[in-house]
Amino acid sequence: DGTSPLFMAAQRGRLAVVRFLLEAEADVERGTTDGATPLMIAASEGHCAIARLLVVAGADGAAVTPDGLDAIFCAAEKGHSDIVALLCERRCEVNRAIKSGATPLFVASQEGHRDVVSCLCTLRADTRQATHDGTTPLIVACLEGHSTVIRLLRDRGADCDQSMESGA
Numbered sequence: 001d002g003t004s005p006l007f008m009a010a011q012r013g014r015l016a017v018v019r020f021l022l023e024a025e026a027d028v029e030r031g032t033t034d035g036a037t038p039l040m041i042a043a044s045e046g047h048c049a050i051a052r053l054l055v056v057a058g059a060d061g062a063a064v065t066p067d068g069l070d071a072i073f074c075a076a077e078k079g080h081s082d083i084v085a086l087l088c089e090r091r092c093e094v095n096r097a098i099k100s101g102a103t104p105l106f107v108a109s110q111e112g113h114r115d116v117v118s119c120l121c122t123l124r125a126d127t128r129q130a131t132h133d134g135t136t137p138l139i140v141a142c143l144e145g146h147s148t149v150i151r152l153l154r155d156r157g158a159d160c161d162q163s164m165e166s167g168a
Contacts, residue, residue, distance in 0.1 A: 002033035010038040010054065013047045018054070028059040035065035043075035048082045051075075061092040068098035076104035076120065079113035084120065094125045101131035109137035109153065112146035117153065127158040134164035 006026045009017040018038075022028070031037040039059040042050040051071070055061060064070045072092050075083035084104070088094060097103045105125040108116035117137070121127065130136045138158040141149040154160060 004030040004032075004038070007031040007036070007038045007041055010042040010047065010050050011045055013045065013050065015047075015049055015053070018050050022053060022057045028054055028057050029063060035063075035067075036069070037063050037071070039063070039071045040065070040069065040074045043071040043080065043083045043087070044078050046075075046078060046080045046083065048080070048086065051083050051086060055086065055090055061087045061090050062096075064096070068096070070096060072096070072104045073098060073102075073107060076108040076113065076116050077111060079108070079111065079116055081113070081115040081119045084116055085123075088119075088123045094120055094123050095129060097129070097131075101133075103129055103137075105129070106131060106135075106137045106140060109141040109146065109149050110144055112141070112144060112149055114146075114148045114152060117149050121152065121156040127153055127156050128162060130162075130164075136162055136164075138162070139164060 006021045009021060029037055039051060039054045042054060061071050072084055072087045095103055105120045127137060138153045141153060
């Protein structure tokens with residue numbers, strides 16, 4: 001499937017192997033044939049030390065797959081607020097949406113990851129940015145029943161009266 005050794009080491013949390021491969025000048029962007037990078041998989045798997053090493057080695061936190069996934073989205077979806085913060089320190093875009101229009105804040109709200117939602121809101125993620133069907137982070141948190149996320153979004157300026165395009 002075209003997966004690079006660096007990608008596999010990052011995926012499995014093998015810090016020493018990642019360090020060795022980086023010292024051997026492995027390509028920090030080479031990952032899989034579908035466009036996923038070592039940084040994206042480290043972010044998704046919650047390997048913060050590896051993500052930090054990759055960023056220091058020059059990994060592009062703004063790299064996206066053809067579907068629009070980036071490292072921040074991967075970390076937000078899995079609830080890794082430490083990695084979201086790390087990537088945002090590097091000025092990665094917190095409001096970039098994937099093809100469906102979902103943003104890191106949307107997916108963190110959907111999954112009930114309060115710490116990630118808090119981190120993204122602190123970094124000025126747009127609480128009112130909706131998916132293509134009009135679903136906002138607040139609406140999806142309500143649909144999923146994540147009361148702590150609902151309160152947090154409300155406190156951070158989410159519009160409690162903003163409705164979906166379908167009228168829901």
